[in-house]
Amino acid sequence: MTTFAVRLDAVTRRYGRVTALDTVSAGFRRGTFTAVMGPSGSGKSTFLNCATGLDRPTSGRVWLGDTDLAGRSENETTVLRRDRIGFVFQSYQLLDALTVADNVLLPVRLAGRRPDPARLAEVLAAVGLTGLGERRPAELSGGQRQRVAIARALVVRPDLICADEPTGALDSRSGHRILELLRALVDDRGQTVLMVTHDPVAAAFADTVVFLADGRLAGELPRPSADRVAERMTSLGEP
């Protein structure tokens, strides 16, 4: 097994005349938590989309574990994404008509596999939602809804959990608990987490913060503190 859950090699993504990502190379080791930060328009979403196969680089390569995403058909990439990456979004993206259990099991059903009740119980326990499987999302707090989304991300045993502003819709206390949960998934279960955030406090939960500016890598900060992250963002022109 390769050391990296995901690796980008000289990835460039242009949209017409705009170079959203400019020769970006980066590797994310298994069992690590990385935050991606940068001013608005610096290329964070493009980076995440290229790293997870949602978008294709104009040039350069992306590996998901051992798998080179270049030259894969759209169908193959969709299956890889579904089976090997867990996504967590700011807006949770749960289906209101389904129970918590059915939301969590959705990726399993979409893959045509039989849901395993033991696995369901395990991931609900991992996110602290034991006993809430029959609730609907509307009957949960924001923090609990995000836990459902994290359980859904975990259920397929992904190589990578990709979180886009996972605490953006939460009050600071619930957000803090979600970040502690992501941290614990890395420390206790060896998960790999890649998180885009605007919040230096959130970024400080990561092992390393990677900075983007104008589509280029603009350094990284190991063992970040919120103050040092905020300082670095100010130097990149973020108010």
Ligand SMILES: Nc1ncnc2c1ncn2[C@@H]1O[C@H](COP(=O)(O)OP(=O)(O)OP(=O)(O)O)[C@@H](O)[C@H]1O
């Ligand atoms: N589909 C697209 N078509 C044209 N230009 C795009 C497209 N997607 C992104 N861009 C441009 O590429 C650059 C990087 O955008 P991107 O969304 O990756 O930045 P970001 O750091 O995620 O921004 P934000 O923090 O505001 O969400 C911007 O100049 C943006 O306008």
